[in-house]
Amino acid sequence: MDILVVLEASKGLIHRMSLEAITSAQYLGHELGLKVNVLALGKDAKALAQQASSFGLESVMLVENEQLSTYSADGFAEAVKQIIEKEKPAYVIFGHTYQVRDYVPKISARTNSPFLADNIGLKIIKGKPVFIKHLFNAKLAAEIEPQSEGTCLISFQSAAFQAENIKSGSGPIKSVTVDISEDQIKTRSEAPFREEAGGVDLTAADIIVSIGRGIGKEENLAIIYDLAKALKGEVGSSRPVVDAGWLPSSRQIGSSGQTVSPKLYLALGISGSIQHVVGMKGSKKIVAINKDSDAPIFELADYGIVGDIMEIVPKLTDALNP
Amino acid sequence: MKIAVLVKQVPGGESTLRLNQNGTWINEDAVTYEMNESDNYALEEALQIRDSVGDSEVVAVSMGPDRVQKIIREALAKGAERGIHIQMPQAGLTDSLLAAREFAAVMKPEKFDLVLSGLQSDDLGLGQTGVILGEFLGMSTATLVVETKLETDGLKVKQELEAGWFQWVKMSLPASLTIQSGLNTPRYPSLKGIMGAKKKELKLVTAEVDKARQSIGKVFTQHSEKKTIMLDGSIDQVVEQLISAFKTDIKIL
Ligand SMILES: Cc1cc2nc3c(=O)[nH]c(=O)nc-3n(C[C@H](O)[C@H](O)[C@H](O)COP(=O)(O)OP(=O)(O)OC[C@H]3O[C@@H](n4cnc5c(N)ncnc54)[C@H](O)[C@@H]3O)c2cc1C
Ligand SMILES: Nc1ncnc2c1ncn2[C@@H]1O[C@H](COP(=O)(O)O)[C@@H](O)[C@H]1O
Numbered sequence: 001m002d003i004l005v006v007l008e009a010s011k012g013l014i015h016r017m018s019l020e021a022i023t024s025a026q027y028l029g030h031e032l033g034l035k036v037n038v039l040a041l042g043k044d045a046k047a048l049a050q051q052a053s054s055f056g057l058e059s060v061m062l063v064e065n066e067q068l069s070t071y072s073a074d075g076f077a078e079a080v081k082q083i084i085e086k087e088k089p090a091y092v093i094f095g096h097t098y099q100v101r102d103y104v105p106k107i108s109a110r111t112n113s114p115f116l117a118d119n120i121g122l123k124i125i126k127g128k129p130v131f132i133k134h135l136f137n138a139k140l141a142a143e144i145e146p147q148s149e150g151t152c153l154i155s156f157q158s159a160a161f162q163a164e165n166i167k168s169g170s171g172p173i174k175s176v177t178v179d180i181s182e183d184q185i186k187t188r189s190e191a192p193f194r195e196e197a198g199g200v201d202l203t204a205a206d207i208i209v210s211i212g213r214g215i216g217k218e219e220n221l222a223i224i225y226d227l228a229k230a231l232k233g234e235v236g237s238s239r240p241v242v243d244a245g246w247l248p249s250s251r252q253i254g255s256s257g258q259t260v261s262p263k264l265y266l267a268l269g270i271s272g273s274i275q276h277v278v279g280m281k282g283s284k285k286i287v288a289i290n291k292d293s294d295a296p297i298f299e300l301a302d303y304g305i306v307g308d309i310m311e312i313v314p315k316l317t318d319a320l321n322p
Numbered sequence: 323m324k325i326a327v328l329v330k331q332v333p334g335g336e337s338t339l340r341l342n343q344n345g346t347w348i349n350e351d352a353v354t355y356e357m358n359e360s361d362n363y364a365l366e367e368a369l370q371i372r373d374s375v376g377d378s379e380v381v382a383v384s385m386g387p388d389r390v391q392k393i394i395r396e397a398l399a400k401g402a403e404r405g406i407h408i409q410m411p412q413a414g415l416t417d418s419l420l421a422a423r424e425f426a427a428v429m430k431p432e433k434f435d436l437v438l439s440g441l442q443s444d445d446l447g448l449g450q451t452g453v454i455l456g457e458f459l460g461m462s463t464a465t466l467v468v469e470t471k472l473e474t475d476g477l478k479v480k481q482e483l484e485a486g487w488f489q490w491v492k493m494s495l496p497a498s499l500t501i502q503s504g505l506n507t508p509r510y511p512s513l514k515g516i517m518g519a520k521k522k523e524l525k526l527v528t529a530e531v532d533k534a535r536q537s538i539g540k541v542f543t544q545h546s547e548k549k550t551i552m553l554d555g556s557i558d559q560v561v562e563q564l565i566s567a568f569k570t571d572i573k574i575l
Contacts, residue, residue: 105450109457143539186462243504
């Protein structure tokens with residue numbers, strides 16, 4: 001087999017990042033003359049397979065197995081491992097979701113295949129794929145080259161490819177079986193839940209004054225509250241500020257927090273790493289203040305100021321409060 | 323209980339990153355190194371579990387060139403009992419399979435009950451070493467762990483899911499957990515701890531590394547197409563320009 005994309009479910013449909021993975025696979029297939037197949041597994045496998053059958057694919061593999069009716073890293077890894085051993089795909093592609101972080105390293109270990117994780121792009125150089133990946137929390141990027149003869153596991157970060165660009169067509173569904181026993185699954189998970197936060201709903205805010213690790217210490221937050229008040233906005237933050245216990249988790253913006261799209265997002269002392277950016281890149285206007293002119297947040301901002309927030313923020317507040 | 327913590331040394335967040343001459347990695351002379359952020363939380367969790375269980379030890383394990391001994395000593399100063407330095411000339415392995423195989427070879431004879439590592443390294447960000455190692459050691463695994471609870475028949479961990487969701491996961495020991503930041507408050511080493519760390523055991527082992535199966539070809543800085551208007555001048559001037567942008571372009575005033 002040439003290329004296999006493993007689908008993940010989200011509310012009974014194909015996860016957006018799996019759709020993006022199909023787009024990447026179709027591109028890779030087009031460039032290298034390889035055929036693209038997809039694999040649907042888990043509780044919603046049938047629905048995912050149905051949905052995928054209208055895309056331009058060589059085949060849609062459908063795995064239905066009792067042991068996969070609830071997600072477990074061991075069960076899913078075992079299923080994909082068995083398919084890889086049987087079909088020997090050159091590339092197995094995933095969206096870089098939390099679930100993929102959870103079980104794909106197991107496939108890597110069990111099949112001895114390198115896992116080139118969390119790529120933001122793909123280039124073909126001299127007929128070979130080269131994957132582009134962020135290093136150092138998006139401060140630099142690198143070309144990663146697979147050096148493997150066998151199967152290569154690949155995952156792409158959100159929005160590396162566009163789901164809208166999937167080529168439609170038809171993908172014949174074929175059922176395949178895997179053999180998994182209960183004792184191969186070493187973990188048991190309970191139902192997902194949300195913390196009763198009673199916190200703010202930042203998604204409704206027009207103006208968000210968001211603060212990152214650059215605030216330095218808790219006492220300094222006062223200048224942020226003052227600015228938010230002057231702008232009639234809400235205070236948001238990156239993860240380290242919540243980790244430190246300086247703000248409640250309901251203020252966190254990013255992949256493990258809220259996703260916002262205000263009219264104005266002020267990013268203060270925030271470097272702009274991907275897990276933060278996915279939560280705020282939909283903002284209408286982004287203004288970043290950071291003392292490091294190389295901070296990745298400036299790549300995204302509409303307005304940027306290189307400077308110290310401790311100096312600029314109080315002056316900005318003063319200018320807003322006549 | 324025997325607990326291992328993987329601690330990786332990475333460039334500190336405040337470091338200026340410049341490329342080396344042939345553009346294959348960063349210029350290491352220009353950076354200051356520190357313990358990977360999530361590893362610091364993993365270390366703290368290990369120390370807290372040790373203290374709650376009693377009759378336990380925490381072993382800090384790091385792989386890399388000699389400079390990584392600094393963070394092993396830091397872990398010892400914070401209270402880990404022993405350290406293991408897997409010596410490896412180059413900065414980091416870009417192939418987690420190889421890295422995990424090295425860790426497994428050194429750690430297998432130790433028969434750890436629990437291995438804690440960071441959910442992802444701040445330099446390479448592969449997010450897989452702890453899970454692969456768990457597989458190689460035949461352990462249960464869990465990722466993105468934000469709380470741990472030891473139970474009579476095993477372990478229960480709270481796992482972070484996307485967008486503010488969580489899930490409790492039960493498993494038997496031995497287990498390898500990858501730790502998400504924020505689950506505890508990492509301690510600072512005491513002066514006594516720092517003095518005591520010098521006397522603690524730090525074992526050196528040499529890594530034997532195969533050819534990497536994923537490697538870095540070229541490192542570069544990436545620029546987006548988006549046009550960013552950089553506001554320049556004195557503080558008063560930039561504030562003035564920003565207020566005018568608030569009024570005319572962003573239209574919030
Ligand atoms: C699975 C996973 C989920 C995650 N989820 C989230 C999430 O939901 N939200 C989130 O935010 N992060 C999340 N993270 C963490 C994320 O990867 C980054 O570590 C985090 O966003 C960094 O926050 P920061 O920009 O505030 O800190 P840093 O990256 O440390 O940046 C601080 C910035 O402040 C600047 N600075 C310092 N002092 C000053 C000053 N006086 N004036 C001006 N600028 C200054 C520095 O130049 C630097 O750019 C997640 C990570 C993982 C692996
Ligand atoms: N060279 C290393 N030395 C010590 N720990 C490491 C090393 N490489 C990876 N780790 C551990 O594995 C985690 C995940 O790394 P990675 O898979 O590279 O994102 C890190 O947070 C560390 O806990």
